[in-house]
Amino acid sequence: MIARVAWLLARPGTSGAAASLLPVTAFAIVTALLLVVLGGAQSFWTWSDDIGVTYQALAVIALVLLVVPLASLGGAAARLSARRRDDRLATLRLLGATPATVSALAVLESVVLAAAGAIAGVVLYFLLVPLVALIPFRGEPLGVDGVLLGLPALAAVFAGVVLLAAASAVLGLRQVVISPLGVRTKQDAPKLHWLRIVIGVAVIAIAFLMMSVLQVAGSMLVIFAMLGLAFGGTIAVLNLIGPWVIRLVAQSQARRAKTPARLLAARSVLESPKAAWRQVSGVAMTSFMAVFAGTGIALLGSFGEAGDVESMQLFDDIRTGILITVIGSFLMVASSVGVNQAAGILDRGELYRSLDMLGMPTPTMDSARRRAVMSPLRITAIGSAVTAAIVMLPLTGAAIIVAPLSLAVIAGVLAAGIGVVWLGLLATKPMLERAAAG
Amino acid sequence: MSSFVIEASGLSKSFGQTHALAGVDLQVRTGEAIAIMGASGSGKTTLLHCLAGITRPDAGTVDFQSGAGRVEVTSLSERERSRLRREAYGFVFQQGLLIPELTAVENVALALMLNGMPRARAEEYGRGWLAALGLAGMEDRRIGQLSGGQAQRVAIARAQVTGASVVFADEPTGALDSATSAEVMQALLDSTTGQGRTLVVVTHDADVAGRCSRIVDMRDGRIVGERVPGVAA
């Protein structure tokens, strides 16, 4: 029974191929990036000298920074594939499928899409290996042998991606079961407490202090621990305050909105500031890194003349590493915006169709949707960059933060981040047009 | 000048092998309330969508007469039809289909804002219509905080607020109980024919149809009969 109905579900639906292609693509990107990063990092573990340990520590930091956008992309992809069958859930129930069958099917479908994506991701990874092998670290290209992962690692990543999809599908399904009509039945806009801001400011102050006393710390280990705490804490604070600030801004935008698109955008952000934040929080992370990278690179540059060959090498490699991490997280942010948007459009298909009937031009709907992402994005990117600059201040001094090189790197990264999100929005425009046309 | 606000002739529309409309002629008089009835799948919604310029028929014409003159709707571009719907028509759907994140008054005002009216004035008009439909005090509620009947009245206010000359309603009471259904239908009639405007309503409900001035019956994509409520067919 399940197999037969699953086949029925697999046929292209009203939402078009994009709805299943997007999660597959997203899972493929997740898998490929994860494998590339793991492959690159793996080669660091072949070094056993003193400086090798520094490389390993930095690789761990990069991995940790990539985990957040990775998890959010994986979750978004799973949500989308879970939502894709919403429109057929009712039909299935009518056909006599029990809720348990329907749940099993939904999870099965997510798993199939994730597996397809993960396989594509492995293929993509193999295609990328020769390129990644060219990336120089410690003066030499990593080499194909260094980057190529063994079968156990490949299998583990594959299983991890598929499990993530299954878990998110189960979670997503619970929401659907609780509230079959989704947004339409939502009663109240969620409230966020002002206490968040107090905690946030306190943590940032502590991070600031920690960075100020960093120079007097005794050992390298303590310095690393304090750096980690300060950055981890600040990122946690951004997550705490981000939604709150987004809500405040959206409230004032909703009051002042003069056009339908602006009003719709502000209200849809208010509907769930947390979801709005989640969609762009990858960029927060990247803006944070951008300041880190921008000042770091300028700082390293100023050390550069004095340093020995080995440190010069390390500085070069840190630059390479930062670049890779930034590109990786942008790719994931762009995909997760695309996937989230696709899910949102599917969710509201009937509403978009009715707005089209009422004579709302599709560009108005598109502009509302774009604003609902871009406005939180601007707040997030700028807010995170400023926060990072404050925390970095004791370490680097104002002169380095406002140095032309730092500012150029920061601005470049922010612009690229906003650009990729824009691309994610653009990629889903045809879906919106199709939804509106019915 | 003819007293017909909409004149459709020879409408046909197929979806693949299905002939949803197979040659329909229909004339809608200014100020009347016309009910379209018929079995499920008989083409009621398709006819409504063709009359309202949402769907372009495969053949046939739809003339719309307004103060500004006469236009042939099917020959207009997608953009022009969208504008016509926004400015001259109002719509009420079975599920209301209001925008969930907007408040009641914003949902109504949006229709005016789309036509370029400043927001403050649009909301003022919106409040007026909501009050007229018995929703005073609920203007700032979100749609999820309204009952089905209340939401449907918000939809009626939205269809009316632009001064639409024709309101199209597709099973506007389909999701309501019979008492609420009667109230909503009364509100719909008061705000349309009661003001000299025209109402085209698709319904399965004989009570709803009974309140209209004319009923047309459809079967297999054709109009098979026409009657006046209370008079045997």
Ligand SMILES: Nc1ncnc2c1ncn2[C@@H]1O[C@H](COP(=O)(O)OP(=O)(O)OP(=O)(O)O)[C@@H](O)[C@H]1O
């Ligand atoms: N977009 C479409 N694609 C394919 N077939 C369609 C489409 N729209 C309508 N049809 C078909 O055209 C016929 C008439 O549909 P229509 O929606 O007009 O019926 P209806 O009288 O409104 O029915 P109901 O009372 O169930 O709403 C049906 O057989 C339907 O399946």
Ligand SMILES: [Mg+2]
């Ligand atoms: Mg119908």
